[in-house]
Amino acid sequence: MALADALQYIEQQRQTNIDQLKDFVRIPSISAGADGETNDDLIRAADFLVDQFGQLGFRAEKVQVSADTHPLVLARSPDFSPQRPTVLIYGHYDVQGVNPRAAWAVDPFAAEERDGFLIARGASDNKGPSFAHLKAAEAILAVGDQLPVNLVFLIEGEEECGSRAIGQFVAAGGLDEFAPLLCTVISDTSMFGPDRPSLTLGLRGIVYTEIEVFGPKQDVHSGLFGGIVKNPNQLLVDALAGLVDAEGHIAVAGFYEGIEPLSAREKSLYAALEVDEEAYCRELGVAALAGEREYPLLERRWTRPTLDINFLAGGSPRTVIPALAKAAISCRLVPDQDPERVQTALEGHLRDRLPQDIRVEFKNQHISPAYYLDLDHPVVEPTLKAMRTGFELDPVLTREGGSIPIVVDIAARAQAPVLLVGLGQITDNWHGPNERFSLRDFHRGTRTSAALLHELGQVS
Ligand code: BES
Numbered sequence: 190m191a192l193a194d195a196l197q198y199i200e201q202q203r204q205t206n207i208d209q210l211k212d213f214v215r216i217p218s219i220s221a222g223a224d225g226e227t228n229d230d231l232i233r234a235a236d237f238l239v240d241q242f243g244q245l246g247f248r249a250e251k252v253q254v255s256a257d258t259h260p261l262v263l264a265r266s267p268d269f270s271p272q273r274p275t276v277l278i279y280g281h282y283d284v285q286g287v288n289p290r291a292a293w294a295v296d297p298f299a300a301e302e303r304d305g306f307l308i309a310r311g312a313s314d315n316k317g318p319s320f321a322h323l324k325a326a327e328a329i330l331a332v333g334d335q336l337p338v339n340l341v342f343l344i345e346g347e348e349e350c351g352s353r354a355i356g357q358f359v360a361a362g363g364l365d366e367f368a369p370l371l372c373t374v375i376s377d378t379s380m381f382g383p384d385r386p387s388l389t390l391g392l393r394g395i396v397y398t399e400i401e402v403f404g405p406k407q408d409v410h411s412g413l414f415g416g417i418v419k420n421p422n423q424l425l426v427d428a429l430a431g432l433v434d435a436e437g438h439i440a441v442a443g444f445y446e447g448i449e450p451l452s453a454r455e456k457s458l459y460a461a462l463e464v465d466e467e468a469y470c471r472e473l474g475v476a477a478l479a480g481e482r483e484y485p486l487l488e489r490r491w492t493r494p495t496l497d498i499n500f501l502a503g504g505s506p507r508t509v510i511p512a513l514a515k516a517a518i519s520c521r522l523v524p525d526q527d528p529e530r531v532q533t534a535l536e537g538h539l540r541d542r543l544p545q546d547i548r549v550e551f552k553n554q555h556i557s558p559a560y561y562l563d564l565d566h567p568v569v570e571p572t573l574k575a576m577r578t579g580f581e582l583d584p585v586l587t588r589e590g591g592s593i594p595i596v597v598d599i600a601a602r603a604q605a606p607v608l609l610v611g612l613g614q615i616t617d618n619w620h621g622p623n624e625r626f627s628l629r630d631f632h633r634g635t636r637t638s639a640a641l642l643h644e645l646g647q648v649s
């Protein structure tokens with residue numbers, strides 16, 4: 190394979206690729222459960238991809254895993270050969286909702302371009318980065334080369350709402366025919382900075398749960414019944430109080446069990462990355478940063494576990510004792526923490542602080558362990574080399590604080606590491622108004638993907 194030809198083709202196709210990405214983001218494939226979702230738009234996005242893969246000669250299909258899930262797009266490259274290693278590329282075509290709509294400067298699905306950015310819901314999370322890989326495969330095939338590896342694309346439509354279909358697919362052995370893979374490649378993380386491409390060595394795991402505390406059968410007047418009935422809002426805030434202290438230490442017994450200190454090697458990797466506390470404060474609109482002061486900022490963001498109360502609600506702003514108080518809590522987990530134990534310990538901690546005669550319900554929604562790629566793994570060097578070629582910059586090694594729960598299952602089932610090559614920026618407004626994706630990063634990401642396939646074809 191002549192990588193130079195493919196890169197030149199990508200150069201020629203730069204505008205065409207952008208135009209096609211715009212067609213993709215114009216499909217408002219809002220994830221189930223977010224406001225404004227329509228099943229038809231999710232299907233249209235899946236069909237768009239099937240059509241794109243079909244044009245490349247891929248064997249592409251929508252996989253309907255069960256009746257109430259959204260289809261996976263599964264596409265295999267032409268000339269699949271047992272002689273070559275197989276690489277899986279994962280992405281998602283569902284996008285977040287757009288509310289509050291008024292906070293957007295443009296129509297979220299009009300694919301507006303401003304100052305080199307494509308502003309649209311899903312542009313960066315995750316249509317643009319996934320599409321870059323598709324366009325890289327196209328380039329290699331277009332210049333008359335065989336792909337250096339067998340490629341399987343698996344693009345789901347439920348990442349933003351729990352990844353049910355892909356979870357079932359992987360658990361039922363949907364990837365087993367391809368195992369062992371050489372590796373999986375995912376671009377659903379961020380770069381360290383605008384000109385700082387990064388290979389992400391780890392993702393935090395997650396335990397996300399909702400708690401409901403019930404009181405009287407309906408909201409009642411606090412003048413009539415105040416003084417004789419337990420107030421769910423009060424009970425809930427009492428139970429939640431002290432979960433995390435002002436220094437970021439979490440009070441749940443056993444929460445930190447199993448965690449090993451960061452290796453000296455990783456510590457020095459992250460210590461060498463520039464961080465500007467003031468810039469973080471400005472970006473976030475806060476006066477000061479918080480958390481475990483004994484750990485540097487990047488270690489706190491990437492390598493330390495957290496507990497956050499994401500949502501609190503109960504009653505109404507009038508003189509009532511509410512029937513119901515609710516909270517959502519998420520913990521981000523690090524390697525060697527056991528998510529099941531954390532979930533049980535958290536539930537136990539809260540139940541111990543709530544009266545026995547009160548109805549309390551827990552709804553556990555997301556649970557997954559942290560993902561970690563060993564720095565010494567033989568795919569790390571070729572990936573860094575490909576990033577150097579694609580970006581014409583030296584990449585850095587990072588971790589990330591977010592979670593992609595399916596990553597751990599894919600790695601286990603496919604018996605191969607997952608390479609997280611992010612193309613987004615932390616300033617891309619994921620899940621918020623005015624989501625954007627740098628078209629330059631789209632281009633450099635497409636180049637990187639072509640170079641990566643080239644490099645992976647030489648690993649054996
Ligand atoms: N693209 C993100 C994952 C991500 C976030 C990677 C931040 C790196 C940094 C993904 O779409 C996402 O939002 N994941 C959820 C998963 C959760 C709902 C189970 C997350 O991390 O909150």
Ligand code: MN
Pocket residue numbers: 281314315348377
């Ligand atoms: Mn995402």
